[in-house]
Amino acid sequence: MIKLSLQSLSYRDTFKAGNIDLMGIIDQAYELQMDGVDLHYTHFASTDPEYLEELRLATLRRGLHMCYIGVSNNFGKKGAELEQQAQLVRDWVDVAATMGIQMVRVFGAWVPEDETEEDVWPRLLETTRQVTAYARSRRVVLGLHNHNHGCMPATGEQVVRLMDAVDDPYYSHILDTGQYRGSPGASFGERGKEDPEHNFYGSIETSAPRAVHVRAKIYRIASGEEAWLDYNRIMPILKKVGFNGWMSVVFEGQDELDEPAAAPLATAYLRRMLAQHDM
Amino acid sequence: MIKLSLQALSCKDALDSGEMDLEDVFHMAARLRMDGVDLEDRLLIQADDAYLENLRLLALRLGLRIGYIGVIVDFNAPATEIEREITRIHSCVDMAARMGVRVLRVPGNGVPPGETDESFWPLVVDKMRRAVEYGRKRGVVIGLHNHNHGAIPATGVQVVRMLDEIDSPYLSHILDTGQYRGSRGANGADRETGETDESLYEHIQATAPRAVIARAKFYRVASGEEKWLDYRRIVSILRAAGFNGWISVVYEGHSAMPSGEAIPLAVQHLRNVLGEDRRQASGRRS
Numbered sequence: 177m178i179k180l181s182l183q184s185l186s187y188r189d190t191f192k193a194g195n196i197d198l199m200g201i202i203d204q205a206y207e208l209q210m211d212g213v214d215l216h217y218t219h220f221a222s223t224d225p226e227y228l229e230e231l232r233l234a235t236l237r238r239g240l241h242m243c244y245i246g247v248s249n250n251f252g253k254k255g256a257e258l259e260q261q262a263q264l265v266r267d268w269v270d271v272a273a274t275m276g277i278q279m280v281r282v283f284g285a286w287v288p289e290d291e292t293e294e295d296v297w298p299r300l301l302e303t304t305r306q307v308t309a310y311a312r313s314r315r316v317v318l319g320l321h322n323h324n325h326g327c328m329p330a331t332g333e334q335v336v337r338l339m340d341a342v343d344d345p346y347y348s349h350i351l352d353t354g355q356y357r358g359s360p361g362a363s364f365g366e367r368g369k370e371d372p373e374h375n376f377y378g379s380i381e382t383s384a385p386r387a388v389h390v391r392a393k394i395y396r397i398a399s400g401e402e403a404w405l406d407y408n409r410i411m412p413i414l415k416k417v418g419f420n421g422w423m424s425v426v427f428e429g430q431d432e433l434d435e436p437a438a439a440p441l442a443t444a445y446l447r448r449m450l451a452q453h454d455m
Numbered sequence: 456m457i458k459l460s461l462q463a464l465s466c467k468d469a470l471d472s473g474e475m476d477l478e479d480v481f482h483m484a485a486r487l488r489m490d491g492v493d494l495e496d497r498l499l500i501q502a503d504d505a506y507l508e509n510l511r512l513l514a515l516r517l518g519l520r521i522g523y524i525g526v527i528v529d530f531n532a533p534a535t536e537i538e539r540e541i542t543r544i545h546s547c548v549d550m551a552a553r554m555g556v557r558v559l560r561v562p563g564n565g566v567p568p569g570e571t572d573e574s575f576w577p578l579v580v581d582k583m584r585r586a587v588e589y590g591r592k593r594g595v596v597i598g599l600h601n602h603n604h605g606a607i608p609a610t611g612v613q614v615v616r617m618l619d620e621i622d623s624p625y626l627s628h629i630l631d632t633g634q635y636r637g638s639r640g641a642n643g644a645d646r647e648t649g650e651t652d653e654s655l656y657e658h659i660q661a662t663a664p665r666a667v668i669a670r671a672k673f674y675r676v677a678s679g680e681e682k683w684l685d686y687r688r689i690v691s692i693l694r695a696a697g698f699n700g701w702i703s704v705v706y707e708g709h710s711a712m713p714s715g716e717a718i719p720l721a722v723q724h725l726r727n728v729l730g731e732d733r734r735q736a737s738g739r740r741s
Contacts, residue, residue: 177488179458179518209456209699211490229594233624236557236596236667239458239700241520276555276594278515315508315555317515345512388515420485421518 178414178455179422180446181205181212181243183391184219186427187435191219202234208443212241214281214391214424217248217268228275243389243422244279244319244350245272251303252285252296252327258303265307265318273314279389280311281319281350284338286327293328300328301341312346319350319389322379324362331357331374332382339386349386353410354393354428356380360404361395361428368395368404377409385417394442395429401445411453423450457693457729458701459722460484460491460522462670463498465706466714470498477502478513485517487722493703494556495525496547507554522668522701523558523598523629524551530565530606534575537564537582544586552593558668559595560629561586562602563617572607579607584621591625598629598668601658603641610636611661618665628665632689633672633707635659639683640674640707651683659689663696673721674708681721686728 182205190196196204198219205213213235221227235242247268249261265282272280285300287293304318311318320338324330329338335349354361358374365371392410396403425446427438461484469475475483477498484492492514499507514521526547528540544561551559564579566572583599590597599617603609608617618626633640637652663669671689675682693702704721706714 177458177490179456179490206699211456211458211699232557232594233596236627239667239698276552276557278511278555315511315553317512348515388518418485419518420488421515 179211183214183424183426206238216246246281251300279317308347332379335383350389351387352391390423397441407449458490460701462493462705491520525560558598562600587626600629611658614662627667629668630666631670670703673706676720
């Protein structure tokens with residue numbers, strides 16, 4: 177069955193205010209009877225081995241899987257800055273390996289204003305190959321996260337193209353339901369409006385067979401139902417490809433609803449959707 | 456939510472005959488839309504590092520978590536064998552650490568003829584303590600598995616006592632629903648004619664709050680419901696204890712029904728019970 181995990185970024189403002197930490201996220205996931213947690217790298221209080229071990233033991237006691245560590249890299253940088261970005265990924269691959277976490281979430285590249293996607297592609301590919309080789313040496317899988325907002329890969333075709341070019345079992349895919357080009361949550365135009373020029377549900381359909389993890393974006397949940405994304409369309413796509421892994425709750429509607437109120441609503445909603453679609 | 460995993464030994468008949476290999480077990484778990492797989496050291500004797508790594512990657516692709524690796528213990532072995540067993544436990548801890556598997560299942564030990572539970576207790580505690588100390592160094596938690604058949608700990612009181620005496624975060628508990636004293640499935644020769652004693656459920660209740668994994672034994676499931684264990688009762692006990700982890704389906708009724716037919720029935724039975732219990736719990740809350 178599809179399992180639900182809590183992405184710590186769902187509490188990003190609460191983190192910023194100092195009102196929650198990763199142990200709090202783990203407790204919250206347990207309170208909501210979820211099945212896992214995703215840990216964003218900026219939310220770690222430290223990488224001290226004792227602290228990492230505390231987190232591991234806490235998740236085991238609460239019946240939670242540690243799905244991945246999320247790293248926000250940008251392989252659109254150049255020169256020394258690009259190397260710094262690669263090192264950032266390698267550093268968190270090491271943390272994941274220490275914790276026995278099988279996957280690290282990575283982005284592709286933000287495209288600088290004076291370049292095209294094709295200009296950036298060669299260094300994105302080369303750097304990705306290099307960090308994937310390192311991850312392989314540590315037995316950690318990199319999960320490519322589709323992302324718009326000037327980033328690529330931002331379409332299903334781009335995800336498949338990059339994965340095929342890297343062609344490594346240690347390079348896999350984390351599918352974000354709200355971050356394909358054209359999504360109401362990730363359009364260049366007015367937020368909340370789908371861009372009809374881009375078939376973002378089509379992008380989901382294209383990359384779904386490659387996904388080992390799904391991030392379910394939630395933007396507007398005050399009514400108890402997600403208003404911007406149509407999960408009655410998304411769930412059948414995932415079902416059709418036999419997806420059986422973890423689905424993260426990723427709340428990004430802080431401008432509408434407080435995080436502590438949103439996470440339980442989002443969890444209950446996704447659980448209901450999964451049950452309705454027999455997943 | 457409580458999740459379901461498949462203990463690979465459930466397919467013992469098909470693995471022994473060569474009809475299935477471990478990868479097939481993983482695919483079976485995915486076909487049944489389960490949430491994990493569990494392994495045993497005896498199934499991995501010939502596995503090299505590359506093979507184990509392939510299993511890890513396969514689990515990720517199929518949406519499964521490898522929950523624990525189990526260590527077989529010969530409950531009839533003399534006390535002199537304990538040193539050899541500790542060495543083997545250490546090598547299994549190493550294997551679990553390499554695979555990122557968090558828990559190693561270890562039953563206590565058999566009580567040799569001429570000894571009593573009490574007289575042999577310190578030796579078993581010492582064995583487990585040494586296993587736990589090694590596990591701590593490698594970040595692997597030892598899951599103390601209740602087990603009858605002349606072994607200890609075989610009662611709820613014994614499990615709690617051993618956990619408390621060793622008192623380490625690297626010692627936890629794998630609760631086996633069919634391996635407490637009083638279970639029909641753990642009564643040796645009497646199992647075909649015996650009955651489940653009420654005390655079984657008291658043992659389960661005593662250790663459920665300490666469990667990080669539960670092993671759900673299945674012996675007779677041809678009717679679609681397990682006959683020798685009352686899973687409605689057991690799931691209620693687990694839920695009341697706040698259990699949110701994996702229930703590992705462990706099929707041991709091969710003499711009555713092949714695993715290929717029994718496992719889907721066992722999974723469906725547990726799913727039905729988990730669903731019923733959830734609905735009742737919602738009703739109680741509303």
